[in-house]
Amino acid sequence: MEHPFQMAYGLDMADGQWILAQCARRGVAQVRLAAPAESEEMRRALQAVQADVEQGRAALAVSAPAAQTVVRRLRAPFPSLAKAARIWPSLLDVDLPFPVESAVTGFVQPRVVQGQATTLAAAIRRSDWSAFEVQCNAAGVQPTHADVEALALWEQQSVDAPSARADASRLLIWLGADHVTIVRGRGGDLLGAHVLRATPQPSGSGDFVTLWAARLQPIVAAQATETDGAPMDVWWAGPRAEDAEWVARLRAAMPAVGQMRHETHSLAASLLARALARRAAGNGGINFKSGADTHPALHRAAQRRRQRAYLGVVIAALVVLALNFGERHLRQRQLSAAQQNLSHLAESITGAPVVRGQELLFVERALAQRDEDTRAFREAMEEDGLEERVARVVQAADELHVEIVRLNISPVALTLQGSAPGIQVLETFAEKLRGYGWQVQADTSGLALGGRPQFVLKGMHDQVR
Amino acid sequence: MTKSAERYWQAGALLLGVLAVAFTLDTWLSAARHRDILAAKEEAGQKVAAYAGRWAREDAYRDSLERQQAWHPVELDDLATRLLGLHTVQITPRPATAVAAGWQRREVAIQMNNVTYAEAALFLADAAAGLPPWRLQDLTLAPAAEAGKGNLAAVLVALEKKQP
Numbered sequence: 276m277e278h279p280f281q282m283a284y285g286l287d288m289a290d291g292q293w294i295l296a297q298c299a300r301r302g303v304a305q306v307r308l309a310a311p312a313e314s315e316e317m318r319r320a321l322q323a324v325q326a327d328v329e330q331g332r333a334a335l336a337v338s339a340p341a342a343q344t345v346v347r348r349l350r351a352p353f354p355s356l357a358k359a360a361r362i363w364p365s366l367l368d369v370d371l372p373f374p375v376e377s378a379v380t381g382f383v384q385p386r387v388v389q390g391q392a393t394t395l396a397a398a399i400r401r402s403d404w405s406a407f408e409v410q411c412n413a414a415g416v417q418p419t420h421a422d423v424e425a426l427a428l429w430e431q432q433s434v435d436a437p438s439a440r441a442d443a444s445r446l447l448i449w450l451g452a453d454h455v456t457i458v459r460g461r462g463g464d465l466l467g468a469h470v471l472r473a474t475p476q477p478s479g480s481g482d483f484v485t486l487w488a489a490r491l492q493p494i495v496a497a498q499a500t501e502t503d504g505a506p507m508d509v510w511w512a513g514p515r516a517e518d519a520e521w522v523a524r525l526r527a528a529m530p531a532v533g534q535m536r537h538e539t540h541s542l543a544a545s546l547l548a549r550a551l552a553r554r555a556a557g558n559g560g561i562n563f564k565s566g567a568d569t570h571p572a573l574h575r576a577a578q579r580r581r582q583r584a585y586l587g588v589v590i591a592a593l594v595v596l597a598l599n600f601g602e603r604h605l606r607q608r609q610l611s612a613a614q615q616n617l618s619h620l621a622e623s624i625t626g627a628p629v630v631r632g633q634e635l636l637f638v639e640r641a642l643a644q645r646d647e648d649t650r651a652f653r654e655a656m657e658e659d660g661l662e663e664r665v666a667r668v669v670q671a672a673d674e675l676h677v678e679i680v681r682l683n684i685s686p687v688a689l690t691l692q693g694s695a696p697g698i699q700v701l702e703t704f705a706e707k708l709r710g711y712g713w714q715v716q717a718d719t720s721g722l723a724l725g726g727r728p729q730f731v732l733k734g735m736h737d738q739v740r
Numbered sequence: 741m742t743k744s745a746e747r748y749w750q751a752g753a754l755l756l757g758v759l760a761v762a763f764t765l766d767t768w769l770s771a772a773r774h775r776d777i778l779a780a781k782e783e784a785g786q787k788v789a790a791y792a793g794r795w796a797r798e799d800a801y802r803d804s805l806e807r808q809q810a811w812h813p814v815e816l817d818d819l820a821t822r823l824l825g826l827h828t829v830q831i832t833p834r835p836a837t838a839v840a841a842g843w844q845r846r847e848v849a850i851q852m853n854n855v856t857y858a859e860a861a862l863f864l865a866d867a868a869a870g871l872p873p874w875r876l877q878d879l880t881l882a883p884a885a886e887a888g889k890g891n892l893a894a895v896l897v898a899l900e901k902k903q904p
Contacts, residue, residue: 578746585749592756599763606774613781620788638788649798651845654875655899656801661876662868669857679857682881 283334284324285551286416289514290452293317295324296548298556304431304549306542312414321415328419331576336420336555337411338427338547339563341456343403345371346425346468349382351392356385359392367396379404379568381423381561395465397423397561404563419570420555421563424449424547425468429458430560431550432510435540438462444502446495449547450474450515450522457491459498466501469494475521488528499532506534516543661686664711664736671707675700678727688735689713694727701730712737802841805872805899813898814870816848823863828852836900843901847877852892854884860892872899 280300284307287294293312298304310317327333347370351359363382368375378398385394399407411418432447441462449456455471471490475483498507509529511522516539526537540546554560564570614631621634625641654660665684668691672679677700681692689708695701698719705717715734723729805811820829830851836844852860860881867874877895884890 581746582749585746585753588753588757589749592753592760595760596756596763599760599767602767606778609778610774610781613778613785617781617785617788620785620792624788624791634788635784638791642791642794645795645840648840649795651839651843651897651899652798652801654877654897655872656797657875660868661879662864665864665876665879666861669861679881680883682879684880685878 283556285548287548294548296552298552304553334419334555336551337418338424341424427550444505446509450513512540512543512546691732694723810871
């Protein structure tokens with residue numbers, strides 16, 4: 276889990292001269308103090324750092340002893356990172372000079388290169404790790420991070436002196452206080468890390484140079500082979516790299532393999548401290564102090580974060596629940612208001628309480644009853660009553676000299692039997708009746724006395740059709 | 741925070757989270773149903789509201805009758821005697837039916853023999869001119885033995901209210 280530190284410190288505990296660097300998140304690592312380990316200044320600075328660490332605000336990173344740390348490049352023969360994660364320990368076990376079970380291990384974030392999952396792994400014997408922790412405690416240092424020196428140096432080099440070419444052959448020689456670390460690679464990729472458990476001493480003899488030349492021969496040869504003999508950039512760093520005379524002697528003793536270009540880092544002594552601070556600030560790199568070895572302050576900080584997360588979830592859930600209840604309450608009120616309105620309207624028609632949900636049924640029943648009750652009033656106030664219709668029919672017959680023999684009329688139907696002066700008149704009479712709303716059909720049935728055509732008109736009124 | 745306390749927090753957060761998700765899901769899924777129910781109730785309300793003024797004319801007419809104290813239609817016997825002379829009209833009352841607010845619907849069958857159309861029309865028009873009016877429901881006109889006259893059978897209806 277990532278720890279959001281406000282500040283991260285890197286401490287290079289090289290011999291008696293310690294270097295403390297600091298780096299804010301996404302900031303640039305800078306040296307805060309370089310002083311003897313026993314100095315009051317360093318003691319106070321470390322006290323302040325430890326106080327911040329205890330509060331969970333800061334990280335303190337050191338490097339695990341380089342001489343006891345093994346760095347290996349691992350490759351899985353498939354591109355699945357998830358599957359590869361399950362076999363990294365087994366692959367590392369094959370490469371380690373000790374069983375992986377008896378080691379503290381760490382793995383860099385893997386990536387896929389040319390169809391193979393690839394990672395860098397680091398391991399240190401559990402016994403060496405415990406001894407290192409005891410040593411740290413004795414020195415009054417309780418780090419939150421224990422990084423891998425070679426990896427930290429390699430990464431910081433690409434920050435301090437980015438490679439001009441992506442495939443440039445590079446060699447970083449860290450001349451530490453009690454050891455030399457040689458990290459080699461191509462572009463940003465680390466190809467190998469090697470440690471010499473000795474270092475040039477200011478008053479030292481030429482013995483180291485002999486050892487140096489012997490050890491460097493296979494390393495340089497491997498680098499030349501793996502980079503196809505590309506020109507090699509050799510970078511010097513470390514507290515001993517500030518001694519130009521020693522660097523010159525070591526350069527001279529290096530095997531002459533291909534073309535080499537030598538450079539010394541401008542902030543050579545603090546490269547490791549700054550690397551540790553920067554990687555801790557960005558939660559990058561390997562931290563051997565994880566799992567059961569995690570610093571208690573980190574445990575507490577993680578616990579506080581978890582607690583805040585739980586609280587956040589609880590609060591968010593309560594807010595969501597409150598919103599839901601609010602929505603439900605609102606809906607209930609809307610339904611109640613609509614129901615109340617409906618019941619009120621329905622009861623205004625039925626004149627009695629209605630069963631909820633059956634308002635329309637009750638209203639329709641009441642309507643049918645009320646319709647019947649008011650029918651007589653409608654009949655009484657009807658403007659075009661049956662009397663008027665009869666009067667119109669009789670008047671039309673009179674105007675056209677149509678003689679009505681028998682008339683039967685109701686609001687619905689009309690049957691009229693009689694005789695007309697002629698067929699033409701009968702048609703005119705029928706048309707007039709149609710104009711009054713009677714859809715009649717004429718049926719003639721011979722001649723009456725006097726030669727008048729007899730007829731029967733039958734039809735329905737428009738209002739009932 | 742102890743391990744057990746952390747477990748309680750974890751369980752509580754999980755429970756509340758699940759409840760929140762479940763309630764949200766339920767609220768979201770039931771939204772359409774709620775809208776439908778609400779729309780149905782509002783639609784029913786609008787329908788019922790539209791029915792509310794359906795008998796305004798009838799009610800106004802009844803109020804008008806009551807305001808004018810027009811409780812009974814004209815007596816058809818008197819009208820027939822006045823217009824056509826005695827015993828011309830045979831009136832047969834039918835059972836009255838109760839309608840709204842104490843009013844009843846009276847129905848009579850009338851038979852007028854040997855009357856001219858003009859007499860019949862006059863009688864019917866005068867009966868309809870009263871308040872409450874006698875309205876014609878059915879009419880059958882058949883020829884009478886005497887030329888120019890007929891036999892008329894009709895059904896008339898009128899409103900009536902027992903005087904309050």
